[in-house]
Amino acid sequence: MKHILTILLLTSAISLYAQKQGQERVDSLLTELEKAEADTTKVNILNEVSRQNISFGNYEIAMEQAEKALLVARKAQFKKGEADAHSSIGIIYSNQGNYPEALKNHLALLKISEETENKANMASAHMNIGIVYAIQGNYPEALKFFLNALKIFEEIGNKNRTASTYGNIGNIYRIQGNYREALKNHQAALKIFEIIEDKRMIASCYINIGNIYVDQDNYPEALKNHQAALRICEEVGAKREQALSSNNIGGIYRKQGNYAEALKSLFASLKISEQIGHKELMAMTYSSIGFVYEKLGELRESEKWLYKSLQLGKEIGMTDNTRDTYEALARTDSAQGNYKGAFENYKMYTAYKDSLFNEENTKELTRLEMNYGFEKQQDSIRLLNEKEIAVRDASIANVRKQRLFFIGGIVALTIIGGLLYYQSKQRKKHNEKLHLLNTELDQANRIKTRFFSILNHDLRSPVANLIHFLHLQNENPELLDKETKERLQGKTISGAENLLASMEDLLLWSKGQMENFKPEPKQIQIKQLFEDNQKVFSGYQNIHFVYNNPDNIEVFTDLNYLKTIVRNLTSNAINVFTTAENPTIIWETRQENGRVLLSVTDNGPGADSKKFRALYDDKEVIGIKSGLGLHLIRDLAKAIGCTIEVESTIGKGTTIRLLF
Template identity: 35%
Template sequence: MRKIIAILLLTSLLGFGQNRNKEIIRLLEECETIKKNENYRQLISVANKGLSLSKEDTYLLSRFSFYKAYGYEYDNNQYEKATPYFEASWRFAKKNKNLKEETLAIMRLSYLYYSTKQFQKREELIKYIKEVLDTTKSIYTQGILNGSLGEYHLDKSEIEPFIGYKLKAIEYRKKFPKEDASNIVNIGISYSQIGQAYIKMKQFDKGIEYSNYAKPYMEGSSNSLAFLYNDYIKCYTGKNNLDSITKYYKEVYKLVSKEDSLHISVSSANRYMAEYFIAKDDISKASFFAKKAIRFAEKSNDEEILMEARVSQGKLLYRQKQFNAAIEVLKQASTHAYEFDKNSFIVINQLLSESYAKIGDWKQAFYYQSIYTKANEKVLSESAKQSIANAEAKFQNRNKQEKINLLSAENKVKNLQIENTRKTQIYLGIAFLFLLTIVTLLYRQNVNRKKTNKKLEKLNTELDLANKTKARFFSIINHDLRGPVANLISFLHLQENHPELLDEESEKRLKQKTTEGAENLLSSMEDLLLWSKSQIENFEPQPKKITVDSLFSDTANHFSNFENISITYENTQNIELYADENYLKTIIRNLTGNAIKALEKTENPKIEWKAYTKDNKVILSIHDNGPGGTKEQFKALYDETTITGISSGLGLHLIRDLAKIIKAEITVKTSNDFGTTIHIIL
């Protein structure tokens, strides 16, 4: 009895296993059929059933995970949902050592990591792809993953390696089984991507040529055809052919269906129409298409498409002089724009700079202008290194070689050996001259570019020096002229509003001080004008031999009004030095003025200037018996990034700059007990 039960149970299990296997095979076949028919929501549903039956079978888990991910990716671009299932498919395929399934999964992951801004993951994946290509002889894997490497370089605007990898991928794909319909579409996609590269370089005839190569391969995929029709729109926009633009715009809409709304392609088509009418200054039509581009981009859930639509909207708002609205839209577009498309990133920052300039925000305008300039220079540098012709030549090399061999054989039959030799010499001579001409032109172009760059660098340096000199000049005027003028105004106000407070002796004394202050003011103005003239002429200090006594005498005259402060000058060695007199006077006056300000609340205030030599260097020192300070207060003398105020003085940063120009060193010693000592070492 037990044996009978066991036999019945085993028979039941075998029957269940056979039924399960039949169901799995049916689901796999159904998934493939649904995928070809582009019914992506149904594909997700059927793949879920397959996953529930797969249990621990890594092959089945890999296949059904791939189908589910594929469904999410193409069902209105649900990239975030698709990514983990592609990752699962890759993981199970590696575990099962199934290179074909692994290849399919990592091909899609490369694109999705880019679209979902997981750039670090993509870099790691690209490294792994290169390792696989270096070790496999699989024609299938070579065809698929060389294409992925090409797309990676296209996303980075690296055109030469993109075309090289794509042409290599096409050659491998043409060796795939002819019954593989999806491969036929992918060959077309590869051709269209090369066409897109030419479109980026504004070679629109070449773009149309490669789009024509692509079209016969893509007839079976509405999604791929929609992208291709957008390529035609871009080409004919560049050729200013509105009839052809409109034709392919309508073709995109003909492909839209309930199963596939093609939001990405519809958004792109409307954006290209908007760009065309912006260029024609037809704002009404441009606005109509730009709004549609934004609406469909938002539905697509594709960040790159939305970024591109916002760039067009930003351009339109700028043309309409709605600068604040343009700034808001362009800032939204700028997020990850550099990773998506460097040229769009350049346009965004240029428009932001110009928009801020229009509303008078020069700080932001300069900030975005600097970003635009750096990005533009980098892209131009990369463009100079691209050699598209070489990549295309590799693609056509086989046909060319066959023609050369055929001509060579015919020449052997028809011509004598000596004639062939003569012709060969002529051909070689022409080729050599042609090559020499190209090398010469490239060399001259390189030399001219270097000369231009040096001139630009020199002009930028001179401009920077001019700006710094102008800033120092106005700071000096602020410091050295404000004080005397303020004293004069105070005396005049006192004399006008409260004359009764002044007896004859006080009035006489104040008039004398005011007169002396005005004379010192005139002297200061003459010094500043002389100094500024020398700066305007050549922007360099004018060193000469000067005596320390003359510097001290000038300082004493300048601060003669401060009778309540004892200011002494000691130069026992009668020192002479070689420096720019105006720079040094400005430094000494400023240090003296700062010391006077520090002594405002000090009893018996004293300032001592000394000049002496040490280790073959001239040292000028100023000491005050004030309250001293902290290292942070004097930080501007050493740190070029620190900026101090100049509302009541020249500012320590200007002392630092002037000292640096005349190659003087500034040191500070300060404490609460002994005051402050500052050394000027020349």
């Protein structure tokens, strides 16, 4: 499919030039050339003659005139004439399939155009370079140059070239499988060409649109567009596009199984392609004819055309055509029993495809190799059997006597083998069951160990603080003034509430580690969540809390799980404040890309990403030193299907995002 596209791209390059059809125009220019005295006039005439011959497909004459123009222009230091000559030479090389030389000349055109600030030539150079890159399969580079060209053409108001560029961009999108954008750009090109009544390019647009429908297997629409293109090409005498349309129609008939009409169209395309010397289209048509003969079962005839395509494709560097041809040759060799040839051709196909590690290709390669190995093995077996037959003929009487004994031995071995297999299968089944039980036991032990480690850390500290406060009030009440006593009582109450919240969190987490306990999601209001959190942490008067919920967001989840996550994230944020000025914690929620976003931001010292590993790594088990902390958040978030994202900057603070 790529070859069809790349040839259409070249039609856009040729549309750079205003064409006056007919040999009379060329004869008139040659008469003017004989009378011209100034070198600049001679260069302009030679370039125009070259352009006219390009439009007729007379590439040898066009190249001769362009090279003369380039020589005279350099001698006269006529930069515009030199640029026009490079443009013509580049287009000729492109049409002949010599892409390295085409790119060389188009880059020279771009350099001169930038030096002389000639925007029209700059745009044409970008267009032509993009064409060469597209033909060679470098689509990102091609798209980059096409977009540069489109911007300049629209800026200078060149409708013809703007439309051509839309067509090229559409072709790139088509290669990438973005058919909607491809069709959009080609229809934009068609609309402009219909306004300026450029029939040749209208035909090219129909070809491009037809190819998109082919890719989508919409053959009736594809055939309709390609036949419309062919009628226009025959009318205006556009040989290259006429050959291309015939080739495309042949391809559609082949896909529909109408092989007689397919060959008729393909041979018509080949005849024109050979007349104009278009090697890329010739190679493409050779392979298409080979594909049709393969479908007809005429494998020898198919191979003949495929090898012609392979030879020409290698000569002009058509990598994808060469790849597809090798694949077809592998099929024809395999169908004829030539597994060695099939194996070698398939190896070349995979090499060109540059994906030897692709699983499907590896399987196919292995199959061919096995067929080839099987063929060799069968030859060896055949020779061995011939020798055995001679020996067996000499001892046939003895073999008959031993046959019953041999059959009895086979039956005995079969029975023994069946018993051994059954015993092995039963042993394997018991081992698997035992392994499963051991795994479940290990998992239970890990959960128990983790649970008691967390209890040791997260409950000891709050309880110790409570005991300390109570002892102080009981044993040394005279040391406490009224204000201090009230403050300590408030802290005691706050500590007790936090202890209760921690115990609830531990209970919820421990339930989550058991199979029978699952979240119970329902529609909850974030406002309710924020109010609960504000109440829990109301005792931290030195920290400024902000809760932003302008759209009154709701989320479908388990309220208790989410409360625990929010409280722990808030607690973690509070714990990082040691030296920060104006410590602030901001909770906010909003809709983002169709999901509910809940985030907490602090202006603490920030931290390295390794500090947050427990949020993502299930193997990171937080024990005595870190308590519930991040792994509790991780496990609960995983249970309710919440995605966690962390962004922390040293010296600025941390933002943790929860996505539902």
